[in-house]
Structure formats: C-alpha cells, structure tokens
Amino acid sequence: MPKFLKTTIRGFPWNRLLFLFCALFIYRLGAHIPIPSINLNQLTQLFEKNQNNILGMFNMFSGGALSHLTIFSLGIMPYISSSIIMQLLSSILPKFENLKKEGELGKYKIAQYTRFSTLILAILQGSGISLILESQKNLVLNTGIYFYFITILTLVSGTMFLMWLSEQITEYGLGNGTSIIIFSGIISSLPNTLINLIKLVKIDLINVLLVILISLLLLIMTYFVVFIECGQRKILINYIRKEVNNRIYSNKSSYLPLKLNIAGVIPAIFASSIILFPITIISWFISFANKNNFFIIFLKNLINLISPGKLLHSILYTIAIIFFCFFYATLIFNSKETADNLKKSGAFIPGIRPGYQTIRYIDNIIMRLTLSGSIYIAFVCLIPEFFISQFNIPFYFGGTSLLIVVIVTIDFLTQIQNYILSQKYESLFRKVNFKKNIFY
Template sequence: MASAAEQMAANISLANFAKATDLKKRLWFTLGALIVFRLLSYVPLPGLDPRALTTLFNTTRGGVLDFFNMFSGGSLERMSIIALGVMPYITASIVIQLASSMSPTLAALKKEGESGRKKLNQYTRYGTVLLCAVQGYFMAVGLESWGAGSGQSAVVDPGMMFRISAVISLVGGTMFLMWLGEQITSRGIGNGISLIIMAGIVASFPTSLAQLFEGGRTGSLQPVTIIMLIALATSLVLFICFVERAQRRILIQYPKRQTARGQIQQERSHLPLKVNTANVIPPIFASSLLLMPLTIAQFAGTQQTGESAWGDFVIQLTQWLQHGAPLYMLLYGAGIIFFTFFYVSVVFNPEETADNLKKHGGFIPGIRPGKRTEEYLDYVLTRITVIGAAYLTIICLVPEYLIARAGIPFYLGGTSLLIVVNVTMDTVTQIQSHLLAHQYGDLIKKAKLKGGTIRR
C-alpha cells in the first residue's frame, strides 16, 4: 500500500502548482538568473577583435579548449568576461575539501557548524580569486601572442593595460557567477553552481545537433551512425536514471514499545544508501582539475610554440590529452574514481551514523551496536562505492572514446549527459518537495479551520 507521501505526490497537478506562489517565485528567479548567465557569455573582454578571435579559435577546434568551452557555454570561444566559468571556484572547493581532510585546523572548523562552514566558504572564495588571477593572466598573455606567427592577433592593443583589464574582468566575471550560483541555491530551485554548468552544456546542444545532422546531409556521417548515436544517447539517459534511483536499503530495527492502547509495537525503518552517493561531483571535479593546468599551459605556450622546447611540449601535451587518447582516458578515469571515494567519505560518516543509531536505540539485525555497526556500514558503503565509481567511469569514458574515434562532436558524450540528467532529476525532486510541502500546509490550515468550527 502506498504511503501518504506517495499518494500526495501522485495527486500533484497543475492546479496545485498554480497555487504554490513561493515555488513560482523561486522558479522565475532561477530562470532569470540563468538568462543573466547566458547574456554575460556574450559580453567580450575589452580590447579584443571578435573576427580575429573567431578565426583563431576555429584553428584550435578539437582540442582540450573545446571541452572547456562546452562547460562555459561558449564563453571561452567568445572570450567573454565569464570565459573561465565556475571551474576556478570548483577547483578551489576541491583544494579546501582536501586540505580539511588533512589539516587538523580546517577539520576542527568543519565541526563548528554554521560558523565553521562560513569560514571555509570564505577561504574557498579567496582561493577562487587567486586561481582566477593566475588563469586570467596566462590567458591574457596567450591572447596577445595567439596568431602572431600568421600576422593575425586577437588583441587590438597588447600591453600591460590589456593584461590588467583582462584579469580584472575575468576575476569579476567568475566571482559574479559564484555569487549568482549561491543566490540560486538560497532563493531559487536546485543547486546554483550545478545549474549554471548544466545551462552551459545545454546551450551547446543545438549547435552539436546541427553539426550532427549537417554531417548526415553532406555525407560525412552515415545515417546508420547518426541513428546509433541517438540510440546510444537515449540508452545512456535511461541507464543514468535507473542507477541514480538505485539504493541499498539497510534494515534498522528499534526496541519494542508499548502504545497508548496497550499494544506492543516494534518499529522498523530503512537506512537508504544510494549506489551513486557522490552524484555528479566526481566528473566535475576531475574535469576541472584536468582542464585548469591544460588551459594555462595552452595559452601560456602559444607565445613560444615552435620556438622553444616549452612550446613543443605544449603541443605534445595537448595531443596526448585529446579526447579518446590513452593518457586523457587514464587521468580522467583515475580522477573520477578518486573523487568518488573521497566525496563519499566526506558526505557519509559510518562512525557518526553508528553512534546516532546507538543513541536512539536502533540496531541492524544480527549486528552489534557500536563498533561492529560502524564496520558493517563501512563495508557495505565501500562495496556500493566500487559499483558507483565503475558506473561513473563507464558512463563518462566509454561514450567519449567511441565518439572521439568516430570523429563526432563530443557535446553529446557521457559526461555532459550525466551532468544534465543528474541536475535535472535533482531540480525536479526539489520542485516536488516544495509542492508536497505546500499541500501539507493546505491540509494543516484546513484541519485548524475545522477544529475551530467544532469548538464553537
């Protein structure tokens, strides 16, 4: 028999949605914030020649910059003020989380509650500014010398003033996106940073589909290949939805208690452990760490390409890290596996969970409370995480490898689909939660009115 929550979820309709004014405000705010993000992607850095920039970027297509351009929603291709996107913020978050797991001082801050979280967020912001300044400077230097060998430059007036203005603009753009993401999280629906990343990816889908069908029209791609690619993308979406809903439910039993009617009742519940507890965080973390040094190296190496050993090394490095290349696959896969286990260890603490169960009298049948429960939870979680890490690695790497070998644009790859599907599912879940809360609020109001009538 369905529970009350499930029955109410089934009764959610457009009429209930129309009455949820707070939810509508949140949705409109989220939509408006994402529109602002898309508009900013068309605001170029000062001192650039758009035509020369487009010509130069077309000469580097197919490299690592295309992948970075996808996550920024085309901002890198247009060299807008948000060309760096939110990747510096994500990278700084990774560094702070890693440091908090190794530094006793930062670990103590995590245990201080809200005040400690605010301090860690402040450190993350400082790290974001530093990373943006470093990446922005090398990007400005690379833009000045980009295409200098062919007599074409994207910078109208190279010099220190251009570098300073570019760094200030890029730092300001990324910090604004970070603030915008926080506002979406608090005043909108869903995780703001994830929604910004998803919006950038979705913005690239029409172009990718147009290129795909244009390849079929010109004959560069066979119709069978296009059909197989669409079928692969559809299968991936269904498979992602299935695994993201999968759980390992651990039975939790509580001592018998006597009810008001004198009956003895034994309570049972379940501790749900998702197969993919880390969600979409590992691919985002792995890609951000992989892209940041490559972006710096590629832009910094353009001024010496072909003239020094450093320039030759940059060319060789970008070739090694092409999509489908063995080194890229190895580093990306290793990063996904590492961050899957790392993030799960951060969000789920078996020792804390075992202590909470013991305090409330709960226990796992056949397992002693305390240390044995902690070891059992850690054992189960490790096995589940192995499956989750394998799932994320296969989803992200196999389609990228196949698409790269087939010579098809990789915007429809596993990483982008994983991010889009996960963020969409999370946002829809939050919308349903708001609708359920609204319905419960209506029921409580009606019950109070009826109660008042009876007392009269």
C-alpha cells in the same frame, strides 16, 4: 481538469521558477558580452585547434563563454574548486572540522572562506588567461598593462557575480545554483550542435544511419544513467523498544538509503582536468618552441599517446576516475558520524553491534558502492570518446556533460516534488489549526 493536476498547479513554486528564469537570462546575457581588445577571428581559430583539450572542457562548462572571451569566461569553476577544497580541509584540519559542527555560524564562516578562496583562484586563473592571450600572435589588439588590468578585473568580476548569482538561485530559486548554471551552459550549446549536424547531413559529410545510431545510443545511455542515479542501496534499521507509562512500544523499522553513485559527477570533472591539463601545457610549449629536436619530438609522440580516443588515455582516465571516486566519497560520507547518529537515536542494524562493528559494516558497503559507481562513470565517459575516435564525429558528445544534465535534472525535479509536498502539508496544518481555533 484532473484532480492531481489541479493540486500540482496550486502547489507549484511559480515565483521561484520565475526567479530562476530571470537569473538564467542574466547569465546567458553576460555570456555574450566580450571583453575588450580581442580579435574574434583569431580567437575562433585558437579554440578550433584546442577543442579536445582542457580549454574545450572549460568552454563546455561555461556555455561557450570562454570561446568568445566574454565577461563570464571563467564560469563557476573557481567556486566549485574552492568548495571542494573547503570540503577537503573540513575532513583534514581540526579547525575546519569544528566549524562544520558549529551549526549555522560554522556554515557561514566556511562560506566566507569559500568566497575568499574563489576570489584568489579567479585572480590566478584570470592572470594565466591574460598571459596566454597576450602571447598569441594577432589575438590581442592593444597589448600592455592596461590589457592585463582590464582582462583580470573583468574575468574576476564575472566569476564573483556568478558565485553570488548561484547562491541567490539556491536560496530563492529552484535546485542547486552552481549545478543549474553549469547545466544551462551545457544545454545552451545543444541547438548549435543540432543545426551543424543537420548541415553536415545535407552535404553528405555524415551518414544518416550514423546519426540514427548516435541518437539511439544517447537515449540508451540516458536511460542507463537515470536508472543508476535513481538506484539506492537500502540498509535495514531497527529501533530499540521503548517503555512509556508502563506501555511497551514495539520497535519500528526503517531504511538508511545510500545512492549507487555516491560521488556524483565531480570525479569525472576532476579526472578530465587532470588528464587534459598536461596535454594543454605541452601543446602550448611545443607551439612556442618551434624546434624539431629530440625532446620536442618526444613530447609530440607523448601527446599523441595520451590524447582523447587513444588506449593509454582511456586507461589513465579510468584510473583517475576510480581514484577520485574513492577520494570524494570519503569526503562527503562519514560512516563514523552516521554510526554515532544511529546510536544516539536508539537505532541499530540487525545482526550488527553498535559502534565499531556498524562503522565497519557501513564502510564495506560504501567501498562496494563506490567501486561499482566508479566503473559506471568510467563507462559512461569513455563510450562517447570511443565513438568520436572510431567514426570521426565532427562534434563533441561528452559523457561528463550527459551525467551533469541527467543528475541536475533529477535533483531539480526532486526538489520541485518536495516543495509541492511541503506546501500541501502546510495547507493541511493551517486547516487543522483553523478548526481548533473555531471549536476551542
């Protein structure tokens, strides 16, 4: 066996990987336990009609749990939303900004606020889902207060359990727990998609050449996403010369790495929610109205204009992605804090004065990176929609899901590599300390 493979197997975190598999097994098991008093046949018809709106997107992130109304139907989205709200408050309100600077105690308090806000959001979303379910004909078998109570309690409990499970994965498993749960939900729908695709090819509803074209497009887009996500803009940094014991040590150079896509996949998720939410609300309003007056006709035409695959939808989607990219980049990257840390450590950017000039220089780079990153996200998200609308593909192939899968996979592999390296360094330090104890 090669030496590299032996060292990799020795340092591989098998216990963490086993814990991750057990946690994901529990998650997928709960995604198949339905809530009571639901007519599953009517539920399937409801989701077939609402496949291209916000219900379809949330169903994708929940791994199909929402389409079967299981105990994990709300998924992890309330926790993600509350985490982003806390990040926003940490950059706006002085109280949360001071908590962020308090170290571990501040992080613990922010985590507690995030959990409480997740509970509130889950209750609101669970109440909305129960009202929508009860309003549909022949969908709920036993209506009344009992149905509302059981549905809200089940959905909220499922979300809080997933929040706890994601935190356990982050601490005892591998990768970010929230991202891993969303990743597993998206991956779980791929086998059914492939089976349905093979069935459609057999009955000649889809051309084989079209399937080959889609497969090639998927490979090219995956390579493109990996290339961009692994790309970095490195800023050269020099350190001031130090004099220790009448010796002058020359200044060292290093780099400040900045990702090409700073905002990640969050802007695509938020942009999809903002665009699809009014479409879903208007569609439900039209179904309840059942009138053919001027206002209802106007709303139907509006839905047709902003539905996925239309030109107006692509324009609004691109604008929303660009906006959320700049908005979220300002939340997760603080150029003033970075400049202060460089100044405290005796580092400087060649040709740039410390302080305001450094902040301005970093801000200009961040603006250019964010603009290019937003264009890249919009391109990856719109290309699949173009193919779906032009070639009438009978299944959903989303750019947002591709971004999530690739980004989470890269982060997962990076964390495994870092863990293996840390294990090697720990074993090396143990050997050095053992030799010191023997000779001294």
